[in-house]
Amino acid sequence: MNKRKLSRQQRWRVEKIQAERAKRAEKRGEQDADKLAAGEYGPEQPGRVIAHFGRTLDVRPEGDSTPVRCHLRANLEGLVTGDRVIWRAGQDGSGVVVARGERGSVLERPDARGQLKPVAANIDQILIVFAVEPEPHANLIDRYLVAAEATGIAPVLVLNKVDLLPENGGELRALLDRYAALGYPVVTTSTARDGGLDALHQRLADRTSVFVGQSGVGKSSLIDRLLPDEDLRIGALSEDSRKGRHTTTTARLYRFAPSDRGDAEAGELIDSPGIREFGLIHLDEVQVAEGFIEFRDLLGRCRFRDCRHRQEPGCALLAAVESGEIHADRFASYRRIVDSLDET
Ligand SMILES: Nc1nc2c(ncn2[C@@H]2O[C@H](COP(=O)(O)OP(=O)(O)OP(=O)(O)O)[C@@H](O)[C@H]2O)c(=O)[nH]1
Numbered sequence: 001m002n003k004r005k006l007s008r009q010q011r012w013r014v015e016k017i018q019a020e021r022a023k024r025a026e027k028r029g030e031q032d033a034d035k036l037a038a039g040e041y042g043p044e045q046p047g048r049v050i051a052h053f054g055r056t057l058d059v060r061p062e063g064d065s066t067p068v069r070c071h072l073r074a075n076l077e078g079l080v081t082g083d084r085v086i087w088r089a090g091q092d093g094s095g096v097v098v099a100r101g102e103r104g105s106v107l108e109r110p111d112a113r114g115q116l117k118p119v120a121a122n123i124d125q126i127l128i129v130f131a132v133e134p135e136p137h138a139n140l141i142d143r144y145l146v147a148a149e150a151t152g153i154a155p156v157l158v159l160n161k162v163d164l165l166p167e168n169g170g171e172l173r174a175l176l177d178r179y180a181a182l183g184y185p186v187v188t189t190s191t192a193r194d195g196g197l198d199a200l201h202q203r204l205a206d207r208t209s210v211f212v213g214q215s216g217v218g219k220s221s222l223i224d225r226l227l228p229d230e231d232l233r234i235g236a237l238s239e240d241s242r243k244g245r246h247t248t249t250t251a252r253l254y255r256f257a258p259s260d261r262g263d264a265e266a267g268e269l270i271d272s273p274g275i276r277e278f279g280l281i282h283l284d285e286v287q288v289a290e291g292f293i294e295f296r297d298l299l300g301r302c303r304f305r306d307c308r309h310r311q312e313p314g315c316a317l318l319a320a321v322e323s324g325e326i327h328a329d330r331f332a333s334y335r336r337i338v339d340s341l342d343e344t
């Protein structure tokens with residue numbers, strides 16, 4: 001059998017499988033419509049997607065903590081973890097999602113083909129975790145900030161392992177002050193100290209957050225401390241692996257308990273390995289400049305409309321660096337990020 005023939009045969013099989021799949025979905029859609037019409041489903045109610053596996057979702061009803069396994073009504077596509085939905089309970093303990101609420105925000109990641117795909121929705125803040133060790137480079141923090149700014153989701157800087165910080169705070173303290181002066185919230189944490197997560201708990205209360213950051217900064221340690229109910233997490237994961245699902249790519253939404261001290265409300269976090277690696281691959285030069293918040297008011301004020309802020313006369317950014325209004329390190333960081341875009 002030659003190659004061409006084989007590939008044609010393969011294509012035929014793929015098409016056949018797809019056609020069968022579409023037919024099944026259509027049939028299920030018809031059955032749903034019948035059941036909905038026959039009143040076999042309960043009334044519409046709000047919920048939130050806490051995990052999704054293709055056309056099957058776990059939805060947490062509002063005001064309840066027990067998720068309901070739901071499937072999607074045939075005409076609904078592209079739901080992600082964190083989406084607010086309208087769903088209806090079936091008689092067998094499962095449910096059907098009938099509508100998706102409008103998204104306040106969406107986090108996207110490139111898929112295997114480099115196409116941006118939503119991975120999670122309705123996130124209020126991106127916690128950029130860095131640590132006393134491994135020592136952070138300002139440029140790395142700026143990269144995360146630019147990526148976060150591009151999503152429109154508020155970034156928060158979390159310095160972990162402060163138990164390893166020298167008495168006077170060292171250079172890191174000065175670096176943090178610089179970011180605080182730009183208007184970024186800065187939280188310090190330690191998983192090695194009692195009460196080391198109090199400030200973080202305050203920050204997370206009543207919001208949906210994601211944690212991002214370089215390897216070794218302590219994301220897992222922080223999340224483990226926030227979600228001490230290990231059974232819940234591990235249980236959820238093993239249930240998935242039994243069904244042969246890719247647990248590594250599925251984003252999950254967790255609700256964590258209020259702090260032990262009782263001075264902060266519960267919050268929520270969405271986590272997956274893909275989200276933790278959130279980076280900056282998909283931005284262009286203009287987006288990078290806009291990601292530096294102190295540049296924003298100056299953008300568009302350069303003499304040339306297409307100014308690339310390199311050595312052009314009348315460049316508003318270069319003038320601001322000259323006058324000290326923009327920190328030279330931040331501008332150098334901007335340059336490095338833009339140069340790295342050219343390489344990819
Ligand atoms: N001294 C100190 N060590 C910490 C703290 N938090 C985490 N660590 C240690 O830092 C190391 C890395 O922590 P992880 O939680 O695995 O880091 P991570 O960011 O999840 O790393 P990846 O899984 O590679 O992305 C571990 O040895 C932790 O015990 C802290 O607050 N203080």
Ligand SMILES: [Zn+2]
Nearest residue numbers: 302307309315
């Ligand atoms: Zn310029």
